[in-house]
Amino acid sequence: MGIDQTAPGETTEADAANELMRLAREIAKHNRLYHAKDAPEITDPEFDALVRRNAELEAAFPHLVRADSPSKMVGHEIAASPLSKVRHEVRMMSLDNAFSAEEVEEWVARVRRFLALDENERVAITAEDKIDGLSCSLRYEGGKLVRAATRGDGQVGEDVTPNVAHIADIPQQLDGDVPDVFEIRGEVYMSKADFLALNAAQEEAGGKLFANPRNAAAGSLRQKDASVTAKRPLKFWAHGWGAASEVPEPTQEEMVRRIESWGVPVSPLFARVHDVEGMLAHYEKIAAERPDLPYEIDGVVYKVDRLDWQQRLGFVAKAPRWAQAHKFPAEQAETTLEAIDIQVGRTGKLTPVGRLAPVLVGGVTVTNVTLHNRDEIARLGVRPGDRVVVQRAGDVIPQLVDNLTREAERKPFRFPDHCPECGSEAVAEEGEVDVRCTGGLICPAQRTERLKHFVSRGALDIDGLGEKTIDQFFALGWLESPADIFRLHQRRDAILALGGWKERSVDNLVDSIEARREPDAARLLFGLGIRHVGTVTARDLMKNFHTLPALREAAEAARAGDEEAAAALISIDGIGGAVVEALGDFFHEDHNKQVWDDILSEVSPPPYVVETRESPVSGKTVVFTGKLETMSRDEAKAQAERLGAKASGSVSAKTDLLVAGPGAGSKLKKAAELGIEVIDEAGWAEIVAAAG
Ligand SMILES: NC(=O)c1ccc[n+]([C@@H]2O[C@H](COP(=O)([O-])OP(=O)(O)OC[C@H]3O[C@@H](n4cnc5c(N)ncnc54)[C@H](O)[C@@H]3O)[C@@H](O)[C@H]2O)c1
Numbered sequence: 001m002g003i004d005q006t007a008p009g010e011t012t013e014a015d016a017a018n019e020l021m022r023l024a025r026e027i028a029k030h031n032r033l034y035h036a037k038d039a040p041e042i043t044d045p046e047f048d049a050l051v052r053r054n055a056e057l058e059a060a061f062p063h064l065v066r067a068d069s070p071s072k073m074v075g076h077e078i079a080a081s082p083l084s085k086v087r088h089e090v091r092m093m094s095l096d097n098a099f100s101a102e103e104v105e106e107w108v109a110r111v112r113r114f115l116a117l118d119e120n121e122r123v124a125i126t127a128e129d130k131i132d133g134l135s136c137s138l139r140y141e142g143g144k145l146v147r148a149a150t151r152g153d154g155q156v157g158e159d160v161t162p163n164v165a166h167i168a169d170i171p172q173q174l175d176g177d178v179p180d181v182f183e184i185r186g187e188v189y190m191s192k193a194d195f196l197a198l199n200a201a202q203e204e205a206g207g208k209l210f211a212n213p214r215n216a217a218a219g220s221l222r223q224k225d226a227s228v229t230a231k232r233p234l235k236f237w238a239h240g241w242g243a244a245s246e247v248p249e250p251t252q253e254e255m256v257r258r259i260e261s262w263g264v265p266v267s268p269l270f271a272r273v274h275d276v277e278g279m280l281a282h283y284e285k286i287a288a289e290r291p292d293l294p295y296e297i298d299g300v301v302y303k304v305d306r307l308d309w310q311q312r313l314g315f316v317a318k319a320p321r322w323a324q325a326h327k328f329p330a331e332q333a334e335t336t337l338e339a340i341d342i343q344v345g346r347t348g349k350l351t352p353v354g355r356l357a358p359v360l361v362g363g364v365t366v367t368n369v370t371l372h373n374r375d376e377i378a379r380l381g382v383r384p385g386d387r388v389v390v391q392r393a394g395d396v397i398p399q400l401v402d403n404l405t406r407e408a409e410r411k412p413f414r415f416p417d418h419c420p421e422c423g424s425e426a427v428a429e430e431g432e433v434d435v436r437c438t439g440g441l442i443c444p445a446q447r448t449e450r451l452k453h454f455v456s457r458g459a460l461d462i463d464g465l466g467e468k469t470i471d472q473f474f475a476l477g478w479l480e481s482p483a484d485i486f487r488l489h490q491r492r493d494a495i496l497a498l499g500g501w502k503e504r505s506v507d508n509l510v511d512s513i514e515a516r517r518e519p520d521a522a523r524l525l526f527g528l529g530i531r532h533v534g535t536v537t538a539r540d541l542m543k544n545f546h547t548l549p550a551l552r553e554a555a556e557a558a559r560a561g562d563e564e565a566a567a568a569l570i571s572i573d574g575i576g577g578a579v580v581e582a583l584g585d586f587f588h589e590d591h592n593k594q595v596w597d598d599i600l601s602e603v604s605p606p607p608y609v610v611e612t613r614e615s616p617v618s619g620k621t622v623v624f625t626g627k628l629e630t631m632s633r634d635e636a637k638a639q640a641e642r643l644g645a646k647a648s649g650s651v652s653a654k655t656d657l658l659v660a661g662p663g664a665g666s667k668l669k670k671a672a673e674l675g676i677e678v679i680d681e682a683g684w685a686e687i688v689a690a691a692g
């Protein structure tokens with residue numbers, strides 16, 4: 001699939017939801033081809049581009065993150081593997097990526113913030129090459145190798161114990177003083193020379209060719225018949241560990257040296273540095289050596305050196321917070337900007353899209369590039385016909401970074417002052433860069449985009465009502481508002497008369513619409529496309545109000561100046577002033593009220609209820625206030641989430657527990673008034689410790 005090149009900020013929610021769905025499928029497919037079959041169909045930068053696009057969309061639309069999001073998955077499920085399965089005692093993780101010095105700097109800053117470090121406290125970081133092999137976990141008991149397993153999906157891997165017996169770098173018995181149980185984790189890899197030789201031999205024998213050394217290593221290791229592995233020149237080095245009865249050293253560096261002393265190779269380019277400059281200098285050094293290294297690498301891995309800090313930093317989704325991969329940059333390419341098209345979104349925003357003569361950048365054919373807005377076009381001075389430089393640095397979204405013919409004679413591009421869809425005036429509000437169509441409801445683009453949003457996956461998720469069908473029915477005047485979707489069954493004959501529709505497909509369409517007569521209230525709310533109300537916000541609202549009329553009542557009361565109603569809204573975790581205002585504005589418009597009443601006359605969402613999990617603070621709402629001494633606010637919130645509690649920013653009748661540090665003020669007072677339980681940071685630490 002091509003990557004949608006609209007900037008995440010400019011994508012409509014419906015488009016984002018659809019794209020996230022496609023990305024989840026696409027990424028799962030390539031993960032399977034790559035990790036399970038060792039036969040990728042696309043290049044790594046191309047794959048990384050998909051992952052990055054997914055991450056960017058998820059960052060722009062956190063409420064659209066899917067249960068099967070690729071950002072939560074490691075590797076690939078190994079259900080179909082012929083090898084036996086091994087459940088990892090400690091999960092095997094992936095790594096988050098940085099693609100620029102700025103992102104590396106940001107990561108270090110995030111680490112510092114999370115740990116609430118003093119300005120003059122130094123954070124030692126280890127840096128080593130990121131070798132392109134496959135992860136392997138080697139379990140030693142009493143110093144003796146008892147099990148080797150691949151990463152698999154992170155939880156369950158494949159047993160490759162007989163296979164690693166043929167890898168000389170992997171000792172069957174460790175030397176020296178080794179903890180009772182110790183899992184060494186590292187990378188099984190194949191050198192560049194061995195990879196080329198293997199492929200040459202495979203070609204001669206008419207066998208399978210491998211795309212790269214990593215796939216060759218994986219394909220060679222994951223063999224049912226270990227005698228095949230024996231013929232393949234595999235190597236190994238260690239970069240970490242998993243389950244351990246004891247971790248004998250306090251830092252990453254000392255542990256790596258300790259593992260080395262037991263007789264296991266580690267990266268020859270391993271170093272410990274003390275600041276961002278040191279990290280970047282080591283990165284440059286490794287980048288310079290890269291072409292001459294006997295094995296493939298694709299970046300540098302940084303890790304926080306202190307293990308107690310690693311512990312505190314913990315994990316997010318599928319990667320540790322305490323480590324980061326700094327990937328080598330991807331390419332740039334030159335091409336011609338053939339045209340600039342204008343797209344109109346659900347909110348009327350005019351987005352310019354550059355159409356390019358197709359060009360391969362970092363292994364991907366790029367044909368479109370977002371130009372963001374009027375100012376960006378002016379900044380680049382681009383006009384159709386210009387030669388331009390396109391870049392895809394691990395970045396999913398190709399960027400237009402330079403205009404090579406800025407000076408050449410050509411008519412400057414005039415950004416439209418009228419909507420290309422409805423002809424209404426298009427203007428930028430004072431202080432805004434975005435130009436919007438002022439047509440509102442007369443603008444067909446905005447209206448159809450809203451309908452498309454309403455039926456999209458994150459909203460009502462109506463199958464069979466695709467974009468083309470919506471455009472067509474809309475043009476026929478059949479879809480004035482979402483409620484009309486539920487009246488389409490009355491047009492059965494008319495739809496059939498359109499041609500192109502079979503009885504069966506009309507029945508299917510009607511069935512999938514009828515299946516939504518009792519929709520999930522949060523999805524319905526999301527589908528109405530109220531500003532700032534994404535899926536998560538919609539759910540948060542419904543969790544508290546249970547029914548849509550109750551929510552509307554609160555929103556209208558808040559807008560009319562009822563402070564209690566406003567406070568009830570604001571105190572919901574995740575709900576800020578912007579949401580409350582947007583809700584008020586929404587219900588202030590007559591047209592919106594009509595749309596709302598109309599849809600609720602067609603559908604009946606059951607009251608929204610949420611199941612709660614059992615555990616001491618789970619399901620409880622916790623507020624942190626005052627100065628926390630041993631951790632940052634983020635860390636505290638992360639702890640609460642880990643315990644299944646909700647961390648909220650303000651105290652209300654819904655608050656169950658207030659954790660107050662020194663300097664706590666109004667929140668503490670309010671909690672006392674409301675009779676809410678108050679504990680100090682040490683009390684909180686006890687709860688966390690008790691939960692394990
Ligand atoms: N082309 C495709 O179709 C396709 C499909 C899936 C994945 N991929 C590629 O696979 C990679 C993603 O897979 P991933 O989830 O394994 O992530 P990753 O390989 O980018 O990073 C995580 C892994 O890096 C390894 N690693 C190497 N050196 C390390 C070191 N010094 N310290 C710690 N870990 C080190 C570890 O095994 C760890 O599991 C990307 O490069 C991606 O492009 C490609």
Ligand SMILES: [Zn+2]
Nearest residue numbers: 419422437443
């Ligand atoms: Zn318009």
